[in-house]
Amino acid sequence: xxxxxxxxxxxxxxxxxxxxxxxxxxxxxxxxxxxxxxxxxxxxxxxxxxxxxxxxxxxxxxxxxxxxxxxxxxxxxxxxxxxxxxxxxxxxxxxxxxxxxxxxxxxxxxxxxxxxxxxxxxxxxxxxxxxxxxxxxxxxxxxxxxxxxxxxxxxxxxxxxxxxxxxxxxxxxxxxxxxxxxxxxxxxxxxxxxxxxxxxxxxxxxxxxxxxxxxxxxxxxxxxxxxxxxxxxxxxxxxxxxxxxxxxxxxxxxxxxxxxxxxxxxxxxxxxxxxxxxxxxxxxxxxxxxxxxxxxxxxxxxxxxxxxxxxxxxxxxxxxxxxxxxxxxxxxxxxxxxxxxxxxxxxxxxxxxxxxxxxxxxxxxxxxxxxxxxxxxxxxxxxxxxxxxxxxxxxxxxxxxxxxxxxxxxxxxxxxxxxxxxxxxxxxxxxxxxxxxxxxxxxxxxxxxxxxxxxxxxxxxxxxxxxxxxxxxxxxxxxxxxxxx
Amino acid sequence: xxxxxxxxxxxxxxxxxxxxxxxxxxxxxxxxxxxxxxxxxxxxxxxxxxxxxxxxxxxxxxxxxxxxxxxxxxxxxxxxxxxxxxxxxxxxxxxxxxxxxxxxxxxxxxxxxxxxxxxxxxxxxxxxxxxxxxxxxxxxxxxxxxxxxxxxxxxxxxxxxxxxxxxxxxxxxxxxxxxxxxxxxxxxxxxxxxxxxxxxxxxxxxxxxxxxxxxxxxxxxxxxxxxxxxxxxxxxxxxxxxxxxxxxxxxx
Numbered sequence: 001x002x003x004x005x006x007x008x009x010x011x012x013x014x015x016x017x018x019x020x021x022x023x024x025x026x027x028x029x030x031x032x033x034x035x036x037x038x039x040x041x042x043x044x045x046x047x048x049x050x051x052x053x054x055x056x057x058x059x060x061x062x063x064x065x066x067x068x069x070x071x072x073x074x075x076x077x078x079x080x081x082x083x084x085x086x087x088x089x090x091x092x093x094x095x096x097x098x099x100x101x102x103x104x105x106x107x108x109x110x111x112x113x114x115x116x117x118x119x120x121x122x123x124x125x126x127x128x129x130x131x132x133x134x135x136x137x138x139x140x141x142x143x144x145x146x147x148x149x150x151x152x153x154x155x156x157x158x159x160x161x162x163x164x165x166x167x168x169x170x171x172x173x174x175x176x177x178x179x180x181x182x183x184x185x186x187x188x189x190x191x192x193x194x195x196x197x198x199x200x201x202x203x204x205x206x207x208x209x210x211x212x213x214x215x216x217x218x219x220x221x222x223x224x225x226x227x228x229x230x231x232x233x234x235x236x237x238x239x240x241x242x243x244x245x246x247x248x249x250x251x252x253x254x255x256x257x258x259x260x261x262x263x264x265x266x267x268x269x270x271x272x273x274x275x276x277x278x279x280x281x282x283x284x285x286x287x288x289x290x291x292x293x294x295x296x297x298x299x300x301x302x303x304x305x306x307x308x309x310x311x312x313x314x315x316x317x318x319x320x321x322x323x324x325x326x327x328x329x330x331x332x333x334x335x336x337x338x339x340x341x342x343x344x345x346x347x348x349x350x351x352x353x354x355x356x357x358x359x360x361x362x363x364x365x366x367x368x369x370x371x372x373x374x375x376x377x378x379x380x381x382x383x384x385x386x387x388x389x390x391x392x393x394x395x396x397x398x399x400x401x402x403x404x405x406x407x408x409x410x411x412x413x414x415x416x417x418x419x420x421x422x423x424x425x426x427x428x429x430x431x432x433x434x435x436x437x438x439x440x441x442x443x444x445x446x447x448x449x450x451x452x453x454x455x456x457x458x459x460x461x462x463x464x465x466x467x468x469x470x471x472x473x474x475x476x477x478x479x480x481x482x483x484x485x
Numbered sequence: 486x487x488x489x490x491x492x493x494x495x496x497x498x499x500x501x502x503x504x505x506x507x508x509x510x511x512x513x514x515x516x517x518x519x520x521x522x523x524x525x526x527x528x529x530x531x532x533x534x535x536x537x538x539x540x541x542x543x544x545x546x547x548x549x550x551x552x553x554x555x556x557x558x559x560x561x562x563x564x565x566x567x568x569x570x571x572x573x574x575x576x577x578x579x580x581x582x583x584x585x586x587x588x589x590x591x592x593x594x595x596x597x598x599x600x601x602x603x604x605x606x607x608x609x610x611x612x613x614x615x616x617x618x619x620x621x622x623x624x625x626x627x628x629x630x631x632x633x634x635x636x637x638x639x640x641x642x643x644x645x646x647x648x649x650x651x652x653x654x655x656x657x658x659x660x661x662x663x664x665x666x667x668x669x670x671x672x673x674x675x676x677x678x679x680x681x682x683x684x685x686x687x688x689x690x691x692x693x694x695x696x697x698x699x700x701x702x703x704x705x706x707x708x709x710x711x712x713x714x715x716x717x718x719x720x721x722x723x724x725x726x727x728x729x730x731x732x733x734x735x736x737x
Contacts, residue, residue: 326602333599336588343548343582344650345574345603464592464628 042101050097057092061085067428127403127459134406138164138309142302157301161308161373163413165366168312170393170405172362175319177391178400179328180355181335183240186227186247187390190220190360192254192382194367199267199377200260209273209372213365220364221357223250228356232349235338247387255379266378270371272300273307308369315362316402322358323465331355332400332465396450398457407458416443499562501526501654501686502547507556509539509546516542518710519556524654524688529680531689531697531718533731534707540690541583543707544658547688548580549573560654575603579652581643583659583690589632593623596631596642600649608651616645619675637668644675654686655679661693669693673700694731698722706731 065085067078137144141160145153169191176184197216201207231242254261261267272280278287280300287303288295322328330351333341341348371377393412397404419439454460500523509517516539524530534540546553549570558566565573574580579600588596597616601609617624620641626634631642640660647655657676661669673696679685691697698704698718706714706727714721721727 329595329599329602332591332595333588336590337586340582340586340588341599342550342570343574343580343586344599344646345571347569347571462590464595 046097046100049100050093053096054089054093058085058089061088063428127461127463131403134403135313142305146298154298154301157298157305159414159417161301161305163409164305164308164312165370165373166390166393166409166413167406168308168315168366168369169363169390170397170409171312171315171319171402172359172366173390173394174359174397174400174402174405175322175331175362176355176359177394179319179323179335180331180352182231182352182355183236184243184356184359185240185384185387185391186243186245186250187359187363188382188384188387189227189247189250190223190363191367191370191386192250192379193220193223193360194364195371195377195382196254196261196267196367197364198368199270199371202271202371203267203269208271209368213368216368217361217364220367221361224356224358224360225353227360228353232352244384244387247382247384251379251382254382261379264378264380266376266380267371268376270375270377272375273303273372275303304369304373308366308373311365311369315365318358318362319402327351327354329465335400392447396447396457398454398459398461400462401457401459404457404459411458412443415446416440419443498525500524500559501561502688503557503559504543504547505557505559507543507546507553507558509542509551509553511542511551516710517546517553520707520710520712522705522712524686526653526686527680527684528703529676529687529689529701531691531701531704532707533691533694533697533704533721533727535730536692538707539710540692540707541658542710544580544583544656544688544690547573547656548578577651577653578656579647579650579654580656581640581647581658581660584662585636585639585643587631587634587639587642587646589630591631593627593629593631593634593642596646597623597649600646604650609649612649612651616648619648619679620645637664637672640664640668640672641675644672648679652685654688657687657689659690659692661691661696669696673697676700694727695722698727 062085065081065088067080142157145156145160149156169187172190173184173187176182176187194216197219198209198212201212201215202209227243227246231239234242255264257263274280275287278290279285280287280303282295283289286295287299319328323332330341330346331354333344333346334348334351334355338348341351370381374381389412393405393408396412397406397408416439419442420436450458502522502524504520504522507517507520508515520539520543522530522532522543532540532543542551545551547558547565549565549568549572553566556566557564560573560576560578563576565576588599591599597613598609601612604612617627622638623641623645626638631639634642644655644657644660655676660672660676664672676687676689677700680687689697689701698721701718704716704718704721705712706721714724714726716724722732
């Protein structure tokens with residue numbers, strides 16, 4: 001007994017070579033299995049990395065800092081601003097050098113900058129700190145905007161609402177795709193069900209947003225289960241095809257069921273949300289009237305912003321809680337190995353259905369928010385491209401990562417908007433160049449590049465939901481041979 | 486030959502697990518041709534046979550996937566032949582499946598927790614302590630991901646995970662698969678210890694006939710989906726047919 005359980009050197013050789021490939025794959029390039037350290041000295045390596053960073057910054061800021069277009073008499077005038085550009089490059093070089101030399105420290109093995117950053121994030125709670133900062137920014141955003149960017153306040157707030165809607169949808173889909181590992185290409189169906197549930201309930205029965213919101217969520221969850229049943233035995237590609245079809249079926253039904261949904265004309269006159277009965281409009285009984293402040297249309301945007309922020313945070317909170325409950329663990333186990341799940345007595349049918357239903361419910365919430373924000377919905381808003389964008393957000397962010405979804409939403413939705421405004425590119429491609437026409441092309445290229453650099457998504461680490469609490473650690477005396485049984 | 490011939494070596498009383506005349510098909514292909522096996526409380530019973538004999542099929546049929554077309558499987562006095570897998574596996578039967586199947590991206594702790602997912606939380610700490618006692622390696626590696634463990638450690642984890650569900654009957658499907666002889670010896674030693682100290686009943690499907698028969702109280706030999714020999718481990722080890730078919734050149 002004693003010689004078999006004691007961890008002896010003889011334990012090591014078994015199957016080590018054969019398994020090392022498998023293991024490296026499972027580790028996904030994380031610290032212990034990163035290749036052997038390079039032989040360069042710390043200084044040389046840091047300089048090299050700083051050089052690469054500076055080069056990247058130089059390339060990326062070329063059109064932001066070096067070439068400037070200004071409005072001049074008779075059109076646009078191109079001006080060169082090398083000073084700003086060089087300063088930016090210098091900052092990047094020095095910053096990266098200092099980071100490489102002092103923070104990422106030479107002792108830790110590394111192959112290159114990317115893996116080094118990944119290793120650093122895995123060790124430090126950067127994710128947590130970043131999450132807290134993002135939360136703080138999100139909570140104070142309307143005030144920050146009205147203080148620092150009053151001219152673009154409304155536009156940026158609207159963009160923030162859009163981004164948060166996608167964050168919420170991404171978090172909802174993350175339950176199905178990221179945690180439970182069920183590839184769902186028809187997630188927009190639940191978004192549509194939520195939107196139409198609210199729109200039809202509100203216009204036909206004169207119900208308000210807050211009454212309809214839970215109902216819309218329940219309807220969507222119900223449809224999640226309806227989709228779940230036929231696809232219980234499917235996985236991977238086959239599941240993707242069926243869910244894709246499901247998403248289209250819902251849209252086509254909405255389009256053709258004219259009497260009920262209004263067909264291509266959609267549903268008009270969807271009520272705006274109220275704050276305990278206070279409307280965001282001019283005149284008697286409105287929010288501004290009640291609190292005795294002057295009316296501003298921005299107030300409604302701020303209110304909508306906080307609604308979607310609260311809904312998104314609710315999604316996140318529920319997901320994080322569920323991950324720690326047996327059902328959430330079962331989702332993750334299902335993604336890892338369905339057969340092993342069954343051998344542990346887990347009812348995989350229930351696990352899959354709860355994943356579909358929970359994910360769909362949050363999609364439904366987001367849908368009713370979308371309907372109330374727009375005031376008008378039609379089947380055109382729920383095409384496959386929406387499903388694709390949401391899925392892209394989840395995949396780009398790193399399957400199963402909550403923070404990744406946020407970053408990916410900001411990058412994707414914000415990025416598309418940003419490209420709309422890149423009129424500076426006209427300097428190179430001529431005045432006829434319309435950046436809005438090429439933004440999807442640039443965007444697609446950016447996505448390809450990200451997936452080449454970070455094939456597992458922007459945040460590829462998975463934090464364990466169970467940690468062995470140190471206070472419960474079993475003392476060595478209890479682990480000694482012959483004790484207990 | 487059938488199991489009935491060796492009735493004198495079998496313990497008396499109601500068996501914990503009884504497989505009676507089970508036939509299993511994959512589509513039109515018959516994988517099991519009327520298998521009879523009994524496992525009594527406190528026994529280690531092994532089933533040996535060549536590749537494709539139907540050993541794993543029998544194991545999976547006991548677990549209800551695929552289900553037996555004819556015949557009956559009785560566990561603890563209850564007919565489980567046509568129950569769904571998750572119901573069978575929540576009846577204090579635990580399985581360490583073929584190929585180990587630990588959850589690769591989950592840590593050792595999380596894997597063990599998955600084993601106890603259907604159990605009362607109050608047993609968790611004690612069960613965890615027991616598993617770490619049996620496999621100190623798992624304690625060292627508790628924060629590591631399942632997929633990064635060595636083959637032997639993964640097998641330990643698979644058995645540990647199965648034990649976390651407080652089973653009466655442990656089903657092991659080829660625990661020695663792809664492991665070095667020394668590790669196989671360690672794992673089998675733990676099985677022996679569990680059986681001797683905790684009275685755990687074990688049904689072991691193995692290709693490694695020598696080790697399995699030395700460990701088991703009784704054994705069955707399966708050829709082409711049917712049981713051809715039965716007896717105590719020692720008896721079977723001594724038989725020429727077994728030696729020539731499964732042991733020649735294969736004794737570690």
